[in-house]
Amino acid sequence: MTEPAKYFVPGPTWVRPEILAEMTRPMIGHRSAEFKELFRRINPDLKELFGTSQTTFVMTASGTGVMQAALENCVARRVLVTTCGAFSERWYNIAESLGYEVDRLDAGWGKAIDPDNLADHLARHHRAHYDAVTITHNETSTGITNDVAALAAVVREEAPDALVLVDAVSSLGGIPVEVDRWGVDVCMASVQKCIALPPGITVVAVSDQALARAKKHPYRGTYFDFVAYKEKADDDSVPSTPSIPHFYALAAQLDHILRGEGLAARFERHRQMRDLTHLRTARYAKLASDPAFASNSVTAVSPVLPPETIRAEMKKRGYTLGGGYGIWKDTTFRIGHMGDIPLADLEAMLDALCEVTRA
Numbered sequence: 001m002t003e004p005a006k007y008f009v010p011g012p013t014w015v016r017p018e019i020l021a022e023m024t025r026p027m028i029g030h031r032s033a034e035f036k037e038l039f040r041r042i043n044p045d046l047k048e049l050f051g052t053s054q055t056t057f058v059m060t061a062s063g064t065g066v067m068q069a070a071l072e073n074c075v076a077r078r079v080l081v082t083t084c085g086a087f088s089e090r091w092y093n094i095a096e097s098l099g100y101e102v103d104r105l106d107a108g109w110g111k112a113i114d115p116d117n118l119a120d121h122l123a124r125h126h127r128a129h130y131d132a133v134t135i136t137h138n139e140t141s142t143g144i145t146n147d148v149a150a151l152a153a154v155v156r157e158e159a160p161d162a163l164v165l166v167d168a169v170s171s172l173g174g175i176p177v178e179v180d181r182w183g184v185d186v187c188m189a190s191v192q193k194c195i196a197l198p199p200g201i202t203v204v205a206v207s208d209q210a211l212a213r214a215k216k217h218p219y220r221g222t223y224f225d226f227v228a229y230k231e232k233a234d235d236d237s238v239p240s241t242p243s244i245p246h247f248y249a250l251a252a253q254l255d256h257i258l259r260g261e262g263l264a265a266r267f268e269r270h271r272q273m274r275d276l277t278h279l280r281t282a283r284y285a286k287l288a289s290d291p292a293f294a295s296n297s298v299t300a301v302s303p304v305l306p307p308e309t310i311r312a313e314m315k316k317r318g319y320t321l322g323g324g325y326g327i328w329k330d331t332t333f334r335i336g337h338m339g340d341i342p343l344a345d346l347e348a349m350l351d352a353l354c355e356v357t358r359a
């Protein structure tokens with residue numbers, strides 16, 4: 001009997017025991033025929049997950065590394081960062097640390113980026129030319145899902161030569177992502193969120209246009225060089241030694257997501273987890289963010305009791321919840337309802353929360 005999930009942090013999330021077991025397989029060399037075989041199992045499934053017929057990679061780094069990679073490969077001078085919380089602000093900090101000229105369009109914490117504001121900003125500022133615009137699909141610090149389809153369409157219209165870089169870290173595998181249909185150039189996701197693997201690798205989709213741009217940049221570094229990754233991917237390989245245990249786990253998990261549970265059912269379960277969380281927390285907590293853009297994978301709430309008291313009481317019952325993040329640290333807590341968590345386990349956790357808050 002599998003133990004119930006008691007870990008409700010918005011990443012890393014609960015991992016199924018059979019996936020943990022995949023990571024204990026005997027080691028193979030990354031230049032071996034067995035590795036190429038494993039690579040060939042993963043790649044078509046990754047393309048399906050991202051909704052792309054272009055290029056996909058698996059990079060051995062956490063998501064932040066691949067956010068940096070996206071900027072290093074795609075930006076020569078100037079970038080526009082759209083912000084609405086801590087993780088979208090991370091793009092800004094990375095871009096500044098790389099010495100780019102960075103502009104920011106800020107929606108404020110708890111709000112979604114408004115496509116009209118983006119159109120207005122680009123109409124006024126793009127003459128100075130942005131190489132790229134960054135968008136955070138699911139802002140994990142606030143529990144907001146941005147409308148990437150609408151935002152990317154605005155970029156295509158107002159700044160057609162700017163690349164669209166999307167962080168899908170806490171959405172891919174739980175909330176629909178359509179890289180080709182939306183016109184996204186780089187889309188990346190760490191695997192410890194809705195994909196429900198242990199942390200350590202990041203999956204990424206890269207458009208032909210982004211690869212062409214990368215080729216023009218002589219100083220795009222070595223470890224995260226998209227062009228080198230593409231050359232190796234064409235030979236079912238990778239440029240340097242990857243986390244091979246993660247490759248086994250990813251192959252098994254993609255099989256489960258696409259052909260076991262099925263993507264549509266998985267998206268629906270995430271939607272149901274969100275609705276249940278909203279319904280069951282409403283008596284003792286307010287949603288911290290705009291309900292119109294509420295995330296299906298994470299909810300931030302402002303409770304009547306101090307958030308830390310609630311989390312400590314839940315810990316005594318064996319449950320781990322996410323703390324408030326950044327400027328919302330003291331006023332909110334977060335419930336991660338993502339990955340492979342069964343609805344019944346979420347219900348049991350929400351029952352315990354009701355007891356703790358005496359709601």
Ligand code: PLP
Pocket residue numbers: 011062063064065087090136138139140141167169170190
């Ligand atoms: N972007 C978002 C939306 C996130 O939620 C996180 C982590 O929680 C990151 C980026 C950073 O990812 P990582 O911790 O894998 O570097």
